[in-house]
Amino acid sequence: MDVLLWSDEMSVGNDILDNDHKAFLSSVSLLRGSREDRMIVLSVIMLLEEYVDGHFLREEKAMKAANYPHLARHRLRHSWFRARIKAVSEVYQQGNDAVADELPDLVAKWLRQHIIDEDKLYAHWVSRITVDNRPLGLLALEAEQS
Amino acid sequence: MATSALTGKSALIVAADSGLRELIATTLSHVGAQHVWPLADPGEALDRLREAPVDLVVSGDPNAESAIPLVRSIRQDLPTASARVPVICLSSQVSAEIIKTMLNVGANAVMTLPVTTRRMMQQVNRVLREERPFIQKPEYRGPCRRYKADPSYDGPQRRAIGAAVAAANPPRQTPPPAKPVETAEPFHDIGEVALARPVVEGGGEHHLSKREANLVAGVQTVAATIQGLNAALKSTDDAATRKHVRQQMVEAANRLINLLALANKSGPDGQGPNAEVVRQIDTVKRAFFMVTAQIARFRLEAIVADMGRRLESKEVVMGAGEYLAARLFGVEEILEVMSAGGNVPTDLEEMLDGAWDDIARIRDLENERVVLLELSKQESPAPIKRRPVRTRVKPAELPPAVGSQENVLNQLDRKGL
Numbered sequence: 001m002d003v004l005l006w007s008d009e010m011s012v013g014n015d016i017l018d019n020d021h022k023a024f025l026s027s028v029s030l031l032r033g034s035r036e037d038r039m040i041v042l043s044v045i046m047l048l049e050e051y052v053d054g055h056f057l058r059e060e061k062a063m064k065a066a067n068y069p070h071l072a073r074h075r076l077r078h079s080w081f082r083a084r085i086k087a088v089s090e091v092y093q094q095g096n097d098a099v100a101d102e103l104p105d106l107v108a109k110w111l112r113q114h115i116i117d118e119d120k121l122y123a124h125w126v127s128r129i130t131v132d133n134r135p136l137g138l139l140a141l142e143a144e145q146s
Numbered sequence: 147m148a149t150s151a152l153t154g155k156s157a158l159i160v161a162a163d164s165g166l167r168e169l170i171a172t173t174l175s176h177v178g179a180q181h182v183w184p185l186a187d188p189g190e191a192l193d194r195l196r197e198a199p200v201d202l203v204v205s206g207d208p209n210a211e212s213a214i215p216l217v218r219s220i221r222q223d224l225p226t227a228s229a230r231v232p233v234i235c236l237s238s239q240v241s242a243e244i245i246k247t248m249l250n251v252g253a254n255a256v257m258t259l260p261v262t263t264r265r266m267m268q269q270v271n272r273v274l275r276e277e278r279p280f281i282q283k284p285e286y287r288g289p290c291r292r293y294k295a296d297p298s299y300d301g302p303q304r305r306a307i308g309a310a311v312a313a314a315n316p317p318r319q320t321p322p323p324a325k326p327v328e329t330a331e332p333f334h335d336i337g338e339v340a341l342a343r344p345v346v347e348g349g350g351e352h353h354l355s356k357r358e359a360n361l362v363a364g365v366q367t368v369a370a371t372i373q374g375l376n377a378a379l380k381s382t383d384d385a386a387t388r389k390h391v392r393q394q395m396v397e398a399a400n401r402l403i404n405l406l407a408l409a410n411k412s413g414p415d416g417q418g419p420n421a422e423v424v425r426q427i428d429t430v431k432r433a434f435f436m437v438t439a440q441i442a443r444f445r446l447e448a449i450v451a452d453m454g455r456r457l458e459s460k461e462v463v464m465g466a467g468e469y470l471a472a473r474l475f476g477v478e479e480i481l482e483v484m485s486a487g488g489n490v491p492t493d494l495e496e497m498l499d500g501a502w503d504d505i506a507r508i509r510d511l512e513n514e515r516v517v518l519l520e521l522s523k524q525e526s527p528a529p530i531k532r533r534p535v536r537t538r539v540k541p542a543e544l545p546p547a548v549g550s551q552e553n554v555l556n557q558l559d560r561k562g563l
Contacts, residue, residue, distance in 0.1 A: 023172070023175065030165060037208070037238075039238050039259035040163075040165050040166055040259065040260075046260055071475075072475060076479070079399075083403075087404060134153075136176040137150060137177045137178065138150055138178070140263060141148050
């Protein structure tokens with residue numbers, strides 16, 4: 001199975017959050033065809049960094065509004081995930097181009113695992129609240145400023 | 147609150163390179179574009195623009211000069227409604243001369259790769275919101291190329307191309323410095339964490355490999371973070387400080403995990419890092435968990451004492467439960483970080499469980515007060531909206547996905563880092 005493809009088992013029952021997850025896979029897939037152009041690869045990696053900032057803020061706001069009892073644990077998982085993306089970004093920016101070769105499958109596996117193990121747990125809770133539907137870029141900006 | 151001028155609008159992308167085309171499309175989607183048409187062929191793009199105007203055109207080509215004919219055609223050959231569209235040109239490298247040419251043929255902005263959502267949003271907001279007249283003269287058709295006149299300026303009116311370059315390519319923003327926290331009392335017993343000196347093995351000269359140097363640099367970063375956490379030990383338990391502590395703690399924990407994993411791997415020469423480096427990592431790890439445990443304990447005891455006073459006197463003001471829950475949540479986050487290393491003292495866990503029970507009791511008192519108030523008004527009491535009772539989440543094990551971080555570390559190893 002192609003890890004970059006969306007599957008119904010990944011749905012958290014909310015279109016906005018599902019679309020974020022699909023956008024992430026779509027962004028990661030850009031790396032498969034653009035590894036030779038360093039500036040494009042770097043752009044995609046930086047895009048992923050911004051994505052996780054924006055999307056995680058959206059999720060955390062939703063979980064907080066829903067009084068989700070496992071918010072602390074989930075935020076910590078987000079921190080692990082963010083740290084991994086950041087580590088990859090740092091390594092690539094230091095000149096290790098090889099890290100981009102395994103990046104698509106690696107990052108997609110992280111995301112799939114995170115969605116299935118963690119995100120699905122909040123599905124019931126966020127079904128009753130309104131999720132912030134602003135563009136990811138704005139949320140990333142807010143995450144940086146908050 | 148920041149907004150995006152592209153929210154709900156349409157954009158046309160022209161880029162022959164499929165990777166660049168998709169990158170721009172993704173970036174514009176993140177900036178809020180509702181409809182994005184990615185096209186490879188400039189001729190097809192011009193046909194599409196003839197059919198109906200769009201809100202924005204982004205042209206992407208590693209070779210900046212390639213975009214010039216397209217921009218010229220948009221301005222010169224299209225009906226006015228379509229010719230007025232703001233155009234952003236994106237390229238790998240541009241010289242001041244090319245920027246000048248592009249602006250002179252009618253581009254609104256010129257950007258260089260790498261592109262980020264933030265930079266794209268800056269440019270999109272600028273070109274969509276600026277009130278720049280559209281000039282239609284035989285020799286030029288496009289956005290006015292004059293900058294707004296500064297009434298206080300009395301020097302020669304020259305256009306500075308350098309300013310255009312700077313505006314089009316602002317430097318990457320560096321994160322603001324960490325917010326300082328109040329220090330009430332220093333905590334001295336954190337062992338040796340000041341590791342600014344190079345590692346010397348056996349008292350003699352030891353040349354650090356690149357890999358060891360990376361490890362030592364990581365240790366020094368964590369040590370500095372621990373010093374910051376130490377300063378926050380008895381600082382005010384307000385929302386801003388809690389957030390600062392959480393960020394510092396998670397950052398240090400993440401770096402520690404990376405350091406420990408890297409230290410446990412063999413280097414390219416088949417050997418692990420020297421014993422001194424391992425010792426320093428171990429020292430900083432113990433210091434980290436000692437400081438985090440101290441912070442958690444100090445804060446938890448303060449919250450428990452606060453709740454005890456309120457419960458004993460039954461003087462619970464409305465909102466007290468929410469306030470205390472926010473403080474307790476901060477402690478829970480600290481324990482979550484510690485649990486990843488399997489270092490949560492049992493008594494702290496039990497104290498936290500008891501504290502959540504007290505929060506529930508305080509919320510019950512708040513609800514009783516609401517009922518009394520309603521009854522005193524001789525009205526039917528409104529149904530009480532009970533908040534779900536928080537229960538302590540049992541300490542989690544290291545996230546299973548951390549194992550996949552091995553792949554990144556393998557990459558590092560292969561490169562001899």
